Amino acid sequence: MxxxxxxxxxxxxxxxxxxxxxxxxxxxxxxxxxxxxxxxxxxxxxxxxxxxxxxxxxxxxxxxxxxxxxxxxxxxxxxxxxIGVLFQGAALLNSMTIEDNVALPIREHTHLNEATIKIMVKMKLDLVGLSGFGDFYPSQLSGGMKKRAGIARAMALDPxxxxxxxxxxxxxxxxxxxxxxxxxxxxxxxxxxxxxxxxxxxxxxxxxxxxxxxxxxxxxxxxxxxxxxxxxxxxxxxxxxxxxxxxxxxxxxxxxxxxxx
Amino acid sequence: MKITTEDIPKGKLIMISGEIDMHTSPALRDVLMKLTKKKVTPIIVDLLEVSYMDSSAIATFVEALKNMMSYKGSLRLCNLSQRVSEIFTFAKLNKIFEIYKTREDALKNC
Incomplete structure (x- = not known):
């Protein structure tokens, strides 16, 4: 290997x-x-x-x-x-929704169309079991859900x-x-x-x-x-x-x- | 990534080679959006020469399919490698897209 x-x-x-x-x-x-x-x-x-x-x-x-x-x-x-990183406290930006947190690296580092980004974000959230929570803010999530959202963000650019x-x-x-x-x-x-x-x-x-x-x-x-x-x-x-x-x-x-x- | 399109009796055949990733998927989106705007159906996408596909590629196909649903169009994918096929299955999209083993199968009834 x-x-x-x-x-x-x-x-x-x-x-x-x-x-x-x-x-x-x-x-x-x-x-x-x-x-x-x-x-x-x-x-x-x-x-x-x-x-x-x-x-x-x-x-x-x-x-x-x-x-x-x-x-x-x-x-x-x-x-x-x-690479994707999940930090200890998930390090989500509290002023942004979960969807925007996950979209952030894609918006920062690619020139993808917003429609494509929205679908990608929904796919990542579904992957970590957070479908339907995109509009929530980090403070509205439990500790485990925050970690999952952090993983979705770490996965945003398909590392x-x-x-x-x-x-x-x-x-x-x-x-x-x-x-x-x-x-x-x-x-x-x-x-x-x-x-x-x-x-x-x-x-x-x-x-x-x-x-x-x-x-x-x-x-x-x-x-x-x-x-x-x-x-x-x-x-x-x-x-x-x-x-x-x-x-x-x-x-x-x-x-x-x-x-x- | 290279995209070639070909007319078929009804609709369009798209042949893609190389990697579809966050740098190249916007070009694929342009092609698909132009076709779906003209309400072309079916659109057959041959993925035989695609060595890698990331989530932006899958999102691009999802968006095209969504557009086509408005005019009851048919988006058919064929010749998926095992790796690409696994990703579609994992993303729970294998039952949403029309997926065919070969181009001949996808072209039937066109």
């Missing part, structure tokens, strides 16, 4: 703090790759690098034969037209790749399962390459073809779901069994924290 995305030796820093430490992995064409790890491990930062929102301190990200870390802003804008940043966050189990089913449908029907950042175990085991796990900015696992379930790494095991990490308590360090100026 073809590699769609190849990340090589990616390093990123916020100030003096290294957030991603020499990360390398690849994403297969037409598969769902889940990036997992505890809160603050660097998952969302990694995603922002892959979609070209952040530039790394060093390393390469090859997508469709181009290292996107070397692209100019104009080239990045072209690249971004080939080759879709990226989801914690799509299940804040959703009830049934809505979350519906979203999983939709993500699988997008892979199977449109042969899309999908990256999902998540820490929801049930969803992970339902949708992922491949798993990449980060811990404190390091890549500690890359493999299939079966390999993940059988991994011997303690950090992977703790993640799967939801076992909290022992607190690394050092009396001197703690005293220094409390008394530092």
């Amino acid at each position: 073809d590699e769609k995305i190849v990340v090589k030796n990616l390093v990123t820093r916020y100030g003096n703090k290294t957030i991603l430490k020499d990360i390398s992995f690849s994403v297969q064409q037409g598969r769902i790759t889940a990036i997992v790890g505890g809160s603050g491990c660097g998952k969302s930062t990694l995603l922002k690098h892959i979609i070209g929102l952040l530039k790394p301190a060093s390393g390469e990200i090859w997508i469709n034969g181009k290292d996107i870390t070397k692209l100019s802003e104009m080239q990045l804008n072209d690249f971004r037209k080939s 080759e790749m879709l990226f989801f940043d914690e799509p299940q966050a804040g959703l009830d189990p049934i809505t979350s399962a519906g979203l999983d089913a939709l993500i699988l449908k997008l892979r199977d029907i449109f042969k899309m390459t999908i990256i999902v950042v998540t820490h929801e175990l049930h969803s992970l085991f339902t949708i992922a073809d491949t798993i990449v796990m980060l811990d404190k900015g390091e890549l500690i696992f890359e493999g299939t779901v079966e390999q993940f379930k059988n991994a011997q790494d303690d950090r992977v095991k703790r993640f799967i069994t939801r076992t909290p990490e022992d607190e690394n308590y050092c009396p001197e360090d703690y005293f220094n924290i409390l008394t530092a100026d």
